[in-house]
Amino acid sequence: xxxxxxxxxxxxxxxxxxxxxxxxxxxxxxxxxxxxxxxxxxxxxxxxxxxxxxxxxxxxxxxxxxxxxxxxxxxxxxxxxxxxxxxxxxxxxxxxxxxxxxxxxxxxxxxxxxxxxxxxxxxxxxxxxxxxxxxxxxxxxxxxxxxxxxxxxxxxxxxxxxxxxxxxxxxxxxxxxxxxxxxxxxxxxxxxxxxxxxxxxxxxxxxxxxxxxxxxxxxxxxxxxxxxxxxxxxxxxxxxxxxxxxxxxxxxxxxxxxxxxxxxxxxxxxxxxxxxxxxxxxxxxxxxxxxxxxxxxx
Numbered sequence: 001x002x003x004x005x006x007x008x009x010x011x012x013x014x015x016x017x018x019x020x021x022x023x024x025x026x027x028x029x030x031x032x033x034x035x036x037x038x039x040x041x042x043x044x045x046x047x048x049x050x051x052x053x054x055x056x057x058x059x060x061x062x063x064x065x066x067x068x069x070x071x072x073x074x075x076x077x078x079x080x081x082x083x084x085x086x087x088x089x090x091x092x093x094x095x096x097x098x099x100x101x102x103x104x105x106x107x108x109x110x111x112x113x114x115x116x117x118x119x120x121x122x123x124x125x126x127x128x129x130x131x132x133x134x135x136x137x138x139x140x141x142x143x144x145x146x147x148x149x150x151x152x153x154x155x156x157x158x159x160x161x162x163x164x165x166x167x168x169x170x171x172x173x174x175x176x177x178x179x180x181x182x183x184x185x186x187x188x189x190x191x192x193x194x195x196x197x198x199x200x201x202x203x204x205x206x207x208x209x210x211x212x213x214x215x216x217x218x219x220x221x222x223x224x225x226x227x228x229x230x231x232x233x234x235x236x237x238x239x240x241x242x243x244x245x246x247x248x249x250x251x252x253x254x255x256x257x258x259x260x261x262x263x264x265x266x267x268x269x270x271x272x273x274x275x276x277x278x279x280x281x282x283x284x285x286x287x288x289x290x291x292x293x294x295x296x297x298x
Contacts, residue, residue, distance in 0.1 A: 001036060001037050001038060001056055002037070002038045002039075002040060002053070002054065002055045002056055003032060003037050003038070003039050003040070003055060003056060003057050003058070003059055003271075003275065004039075004040045004041070004042065004052065004053070004055045004057075004058045004059065005025055005028070005029050005039055005040070005041045005042075005058075005059045005060075005061075006041070006042050006043070006044055006047055006058065006059070006060045006061060006062050006067070006071075007021070007022060007025055007041065007042070007043045007044060007061060008021050008025075008044055008061040008062060008063055009043070009044035009045055009062070009063070009064055009067070011064075011148055012044075012063040012064060012145070012146060012148065013255075014148055014149055017255055020255030020256075020257040020260075021061060021255050023255070023257075023260060024253075024255050024256045024257075024260055024263060024264060024267075025041075025059075025061055027260055027261065027263075027264030027268075028059070028264045028267045028268045028271070029041065029059075029268075030264070030268075031264050031265055031267070031268025031269070031272075032059075032268050032271060032272060034268075035268065035269075035272045037272070040053060040055070044061075044062045044063075044064055044067045045067075047062070047067050047070055047071075048066065048067065048070045052074070055079070056080075056275060056279060057079065057080040057081070057082065057271075057274075057275045057278065058071065058074065058079060058080070058081045058082070059082055059271055060081055060082065060083060060085070060088070061252075061253050062085070062088065063088060063145065063146055063252070064145070065089070065145070068085035068088055068089055069085070071085040072085040072086060080274065080275060080278045082231055082232070082271055082274060082275075083229075083230055083231055083232055083233075083252045083253055084229055084231075086229055087228055087229030087230045087231075087252060088230075088252045090228045090229055090230075091146065091228065091230070091250055091251060091252050092143065092144060092145050092146065093110075093141050093142065093143045093178040094112055094143030094144060094176045094178060096178075096228065096250060097110050097112045097143070097178055098112070099227065099228055100224065100227065100228075103227060105220055105223050105224050105227075105247075106217060106220040106221060106223075106224065106237075106245055106246060106247050107224050107246070107247040107248075107250070108180055108181070108183060108238075108246040108247060108248050109131040109132065109180070110132075110178045110179060110180040111132060111178070111179045111180075112143065112176060112177075112178055112179075113166065113176065113177050113178075113179060114175065114176055115166045115167070115169040115170035115174055115175060115176060115177055116170055116175075117166070122159050132179065132180065132181040134181075135181035135182055136157065136182065137155055137156060137157045137181075137182040138155070138156050138157075138162070138179050138180065138181055138182060139153060139154070139155055139156075139179070139180050139181075139182060139248075140153075140154050140155075140156055140162060140165045140166070140177050140178075140179050141153045141154075141177065141178045141179075141180075142169055142174045142177060142178075143174070143175070143176035143177050143178050144174055144175060144176065146251070151168070155182060162179075165177070180248065183238040183240065183246055183248065184238075184240065184241065185238040185239050185240040185241055186203055186204075186205065186209075186211060186238065186239045187203070187204040187205065187236060187237070187238055187248075188201050188202070188203060188204065188211055188214050188236070188237045188238070188239060188245075189201060189202055189203075189204050189234070189235075189236060190214070190221065190234060190235055190236075190237060191233075191234040191254060191256050191259060191263065192218070192221070192222070192225070192233055192234070193231065193232055193233075193263075193266045193267055193270050194222060194225060194226065194230070194231050194232075194233070194270075195231075195270065196266050196269065196270050197266070198262065198263065198266035198267075199215065199218050200258070200259045200262075200263075201214050201215070202258065204236070207258065211239055213239070213243065214237070214239060214245065217237070217245040220245070221235075221237070221245075221247065224247060224250065225250070228250060230250075230252055231270065231274070232252070232253045232267055232270070233250065233251065233252060233253070233254075234250075234251045234253075234254030234256070235247060235248075235249050235250040235251050235254075236248050236249040
């Protein structure tokens with residue numbers, strides 16, 4: 001019984017995230033080995049260089065378009081991939097906007113802009129009749145992939161600042177940007193695994209502050225998570241002064257750095273169960289092998 005794990009490329013793990021991302025994947029692999037799996041590992045940029053070995057499923061932290069296109073083809077051939085490459089790419093901000101349009105739930109609404117409109121853009125005209133109207137400032141985020149540095153997520157307070165950011169994106173070859181209003185309140189970092197007890201969170205300003213009321217929002221958050229297609233997820237939310245929870249970012253497989261040991265256990269258990277069920281449904285003749293794996297983990 002073999003699984004392939006794929007490490008995230010360094011450009012999608014800036015700064016300290018690179019080591020943290022590696023650590024959570026290695027921790028998850030260790031849990032799976034204890035459950036009886038043979039676990040192979042490749043880096044994201046190694047994925048397309050050679051034919052894949054015979055494997056039962058792929059456990060992926062990939063975020064780049066090329067690697068996820070490759071994994072999407074593997075999924076079409078019948079290989080189980082967690083997180084599914086379509087779900088990962090749905091977290092790119094432009095695609096997330098399109099996936100949630102009309103179904104925002106607890107996610108803060110956004111406006112999607114082509115960066116080439118920078119010269120003529122007016123915040124007042126653009127947002128005057130939208131749900132974003134009336135804010136003192138806005139966040140502008142690159143739409144094509146996840147943020148790779150501070151210049152990819154910028155707060156603006158005027159038409160001139162908005163035009164400058166969009167022009168900068170256009171000059172870098174970034175075709176679309178997502179604009180959302182700045183929300184006042186307590187920023188909360190959250191982490192979860194669907195169909196498991198694992199859901200953790202803390203205040204960004206002070207990690208010692210755990211906003212207990214936030215736990216009640218899990219069901220609403222996971223409605224968004226499931227619509228996107230994720231299984232292992234994290235993100236950012238704001239608790240407003242009136243207690244309202246609004247999501248402002250959603251991530252596929254974050255580093256879980258503050259909860260690494262228990263997160264690795266929860267992720268490993270989730271993957272083990274998903275792959276076993278998948279193989280039972282896909283290949284009935286292999287039920288004995290899967291049962292042996294289950295018994296070996298007790």
